[in-house]
Amino acid sequence: MKLDWDRRHCARRGHITYAPDEAHLRERLRAETALGEVWRCLRCGDFALGPPHGSGPADRAPEVPRGRALRDLFILRFLAVERLLRGVFIVIAAWAVWRFSNSQDSVRRFFEENLTVFRPVFRHFHYDLEHSPVVDTIRRTFEYKHSTLLIVAGALLAYAVIEIVEAVGLWAAKRWAEYLTVVATAAFLPLEVWELTEKVSYLKIGTLVLNLLAVLYILLSKRLFGLRGGHAAFEAERRGASLLEVEEAAGAPQGTGGHHVTRTLVTGSSRTDTV
Incomplete structure (x- = not known):
């Protein structure tokens, strides 16, 4: 069974809702029920009863970690x-x-x-x-x-x-800390390897493996030092994961260079992409 990071986090910390000023987006994120108005959570996509936690222009909506971004934060x-x-x-x-x-x-x-x-x-x-x-x-x-x-x-x-x-x-998920972690951890890897040549222990092996995995994971997932498109690609991926931006894309599909992308998000269903 696949772990739903979004719903798990919302179950522990609560939903995050937002009312955009743009009418066509507001209508897609709001609904009326017998118990009152409900607003769609920006993280898990479920509707939550009560007024929204915030409001304003769509581009001022909070960036809510969800999906892979939430797992990376964990x-x-x-x-x-x-x-x-x-x-x-x-x-x-x-x-x-x-x-x-x-x-x-x-x-x-x-x-x-x-x-x-x-x-x-x-x-x-x-x-x-x-x-x-x-x-x-x-x-x-x-x-x-x-x-x-x-x-x-x-x-x-x-x-x-x-x-x-x-x-x-x-x-705090600061990018400078990711760079510092990679540089500082990688600098001590040769010393850890040398210590293993002196005497092998499960603690030393475990520490070396953990540090190696940490360096590789942060380098690749956070696209440091220009890897996999660098910072620009990382920011685009993070912003693209916002549910509100998906809603905006669904309301105003765009085409570039002959590639037409339509993202449809229906209440209670998953996102489908047609390229």
Whole structure:
């Protein structure tokens, strides 16, 4: 069963209706019932009881995401949440590195004291704790200079800010955020591939696949960097998805270069295109 994004969204957020000043369009979007006037929703096409939410010229009608545009918005917001969570986690990591840089000696003593407590336990299971890769890695961090740790903390914080800015922009469906996401994510892909050559894990593989899919999806669906017609084609596609514009096209069909396009929209039926 195919998911109807338009009706699903309207069921959760409510319908969006609009009364255009143009009489022929107003008549197509309005009807009278025994319960009162009803107006056609710009998103799902169903009629909603009550006065319209707005009115004015047809070209001032709100651009309502519907169909593919609504699905794209859902995916962008999923990516926004993922970026936000990642940004918050990196902020915490940056704070931890900064705190560690200011109390390196005390943390070293705390670690060695607790390691002594656990030595008999690991010895019982025949595990060489002294030569454990995890322990060796932690001990190497104690050798880092204070200035080096501050640089690491600053770099982590800068990366976190980029992730959070991406999240805010993607949630609002801003085009600059789409460019930023593609550029920033693609810049870190070689590093993620290199990390996989060092050690393979399901988390690293999942992160790499998610980032690759995000870059390809945004590049192609949003027509960035001139792909698939670029920004002009993207805007034309978005505007063409407006139900009000479909109604206007149905009232005033146009022909260009011998190609006649007629779009008929009937209450309760789907759109049909004849070329």
